[in-house]
Amino acid sequence: MLSRSLQRSLVKCRTKIVLTQAFSCPRSGSSLRTSLLVTNHHQQAPGLPSSGKTTDYAFEMAVSNIRYGAGVTNEVGMDLQNMGAKNVCLMTDKNLSQLPPVKIVMDSLVKNGINFQVYDNVRVEPTDTSFMDAIEFAKKGAFDAYVAVGGGSTMDTCKAANLYASSPQSEFLDYVNAPIGKGKPVCSPLKPLIAVPTTSGTGSETTGVAIFDYEHLKVKTGIASRAIKPTLGLVDPLHTLHMPGQVVANSGFDVLCHALESYTALPYHMRSPCPSNPISRPAYQGSNPISDIWSVQALRIVAKYLKRAVRNPDDLEARSNMHLASAFAGIGFGNAGVHLCHGMSYPISGLVKTYKAKDYSVDHPLVPHGLSVVLTSPAVFTFTAKMFPERHLETAEILGADTHTAKIQDAGPVLADTLRKFLFDLNVDNGLAAIGYSKADIPALVKGTLPQERVTKLAPRPQSEEDLSALFEASMKLY
Numbered sequence: 001m002l003s004r005s006l007q008r009s010l011v012k013c014r015t016k017i018v019l020t021q022a023f024s025c026p027r028s029g030s031s032l033r034t035s036l037l038v039t040n041h042h043q044q045a046p047g048l049p050s051s052g053k054t055t056d057y058a059f060e061m062a063v064s065n066i067r068y069g070a071g072v073t074n075e076v077g078m079d080l081q082n083m084g085a086k087n088v089c090l091m092t093d094k095n096l097s098q099l100p101p102v103k104i105v106m107d108s109l110v111k112n113g114i115n116f117q118v119y120d121n122v123r124v125e126p127t128d129t130s131f132m133d134a135i136e137f138a139k140k141g142a143f144d145a146y147v148a149v150g151g152g153s154t155m156d157t158c159k160a161a162n163l164y165a166s167s168p169q170s171e172f173l174d175y176v177n178a179p180i181g182k183g184k185p186v187c188s189p190l191k192p193l194i195a196v197p198t199t200s201g202t203g204s205e206t207t208g209v210a211i212f213d214y215e216h217l218k219v220k221t222g223i224a225s226r227a228i229k230p231t232l233g234l235v236d237p238l239h240t241l242h243m244p245g246q247v248v249a250n251s252g253f254d255v256l257c258h259a260l261e262s263y264t265a266l267p268y269h270m271r272s273p274c275p276s277n278p279i280s281r282p283a284y285q286g287s288n289p290i291s292d293i294w295s296v297q298a299l300r301i302v303a304k305y306l307k308r309a310v311r312n313p314d315d316l317e318a319r320s321n322m323h324l325a326s327a328f329a330g331i332g333f334g335n336a337g338v339h340l341c342h343g344m345s346y347p348i349s350g351l352v353k354t355y356k357a358k359d360y361s362v363d364h365p366l367v368p369h370g371l372s373v374v375l376t377s378p379a380v381f382t383f384t385a386k387m388f389p390e391r392h393l394e395t396a397e398i399l400g401a402d403t404h405t406a407k408i409q410d411a412g413p414v415l416a417d418t419l420r421k422f423l424f425d426l427n428v429d430n431g432l433a434a435i436g437y438s439k440a441d442i443p444a445l446v447k448g449t450l451p452q453e454r455v456t457k458l459a460p461r462p463q464s465e466e467d468l469s470a471l472f473e474a475s476m477k478l479y
């Protein structure tokens with residue numbers, strides 16, 4: 001068994017220690033080497049050729065251009081002018097259409113002589129029907145550029161509208177993730193899209209992902225392709241000052257889970273199959289050394305600023321940092337992927353009964369995305385920590401746990417307890433039972449998770465239907 005201090009130094013300095021220890025401890029070599037190899041594999045590119053390999057040997061980083069700064073939204077009209085845009089579609093939701101972020105964008109477009117039409121019918125937590133409505137609008141308008149002003153719901157709707165208006169012959173399911181859709185690669189060029197995020201959560205301004213609720217199956221799914229990522233994300237922290245407290249909290253939990261899941265995801269070189277053509281390499285590739293940097297930094301910011309950002313609407317430092325953390329985590333998970341909290345969240349949102357989220361100005365029942373992912377997090381990380389426990393312990397430490405005396409085999413419970421305390425401090429609903437689910441719903445929740453293979457296969461530990469049932473059951477009550 002490795003000592004805690006050795007484990008700790010391995011996390012920091014993997015490769016060198018692997019070599020030194022493997023040669024200097026010949027007697028204890030076998031068990032030592034096994035642990036070290038797991039750690040080492042997790043960190044490094046194996047550097048082997050692709051021929052004959054069943055698992056991948058490469059990973060790719062795709063990120064939108066990002067411009068960050070207080071007031072940067074004022075530049076959007078000039079950006080569109082620089083792109084030569086003549087006929088622009090501005091997308092938002094009804095609530096935001098009355099708020100300063102949209103007004104600032106419109107003023108900038110007018111000032112720079114850009115013709116535009118507004119689509120403000122975005123549904124909060126979009127569905128295939130609401131995507132289709134936006135797609136029709138985009139097809140009719142024959143736009144040469146798009147601006148999305150809002151949270152993930154708006155940015156994702158705009159990505160879908162741009163995609164299908166640029167590929168008018170395609171059927172809706174053509175680009176939707178398999179097995180629900182056909183998961184075809186996107187080959188037609190899209191128009192430029194500028195995303196102006198107004199929540200601090202999804203990181204959608206950085207990613208090639210658009211999520212919607214597929215009403216027919218009552219389950220969330222999405223479109224994932226590097227081709228749909230925005231051309232530019234204007235990350236303007238001033239917009240976060242308008243966000244109600246519960247939107248700050250829930251979108252912040254999304255950042256938390258993006259960071260935790262991408263950092264603990266299956267490493268990219270353990271993911272199969274190895275694509276025969278780079279166009280088939282998925283956007284969600286598994287944890288990798290570049291994503292790791294963004295995910296860990298996002299987690300540090302969440303640990304320092306999320307509670308402050310929720311509790312004080314005027315804390316510009318905290319809210320600005322959470323806005324950055326959202327983009328950081330987006331860069332991390334947009335290339336590494338997420339796993340079980342997200343896979344299990346899609347039926348939690350899709351099967352919503354009557355739950356109405358405070359601070360969300362909508363007329364339909366809704367479990368906000370960030371809440372739907374975080375409620376299973378203590379159970380999920382207890383389960384996944386059997387693999388790569390050092391990473392789970394490291395994240396618990398970042399979130400404030402004292403891990404000096406913790407044993408590596410307790411990594412899961414240590415992280416789960418840290419998360420429970422974090423959620424309790426922020427008055428999060430006490431588990432799935434508090435948002436309307438009971439034991440009787442577990443089979444349907446499991447059934448809705450099974451088609452989410454794109455993310456569930458990225459969990460570091462494979463899971464059976466019984467495992468998923470147990471995870472939902474353990475998430476009914478948190479405290």
Ligand SMILES: NC(=O)c1ccc[n+]([C@@H]2O[C@H](COP(=O)([O-])OP(=O)(O)OC[C@H]3O[C@@H](n4cnc5c(N)ncnc54)[C@H](O)[C@@H]3O)[C@@H](O)[C@H]2O)c1
Binds near residue numbers: 099124239240247
């Ligand atoms: N594309 C991705 O990579 C990705 C990642 C995670 C989640 N998502 C998806 O994003 C959606 C959730 O997005 P979200 O959490 O950003 O929220 P949202 O877009 O659903 O908005 C939530 C509510 O907050 C309001 N709001 C947003 N910004 C505001 C502001 N600055 N001031 C006042 N009110 C404001 C909106 O009007 C709405 O009522 C879900 O559908 C989720 O599945 C996408």
Ligand SMILES: [Zn+2]
Binds near residue numbers: 202254258342369373
């Ligand atoms: Zn998310």
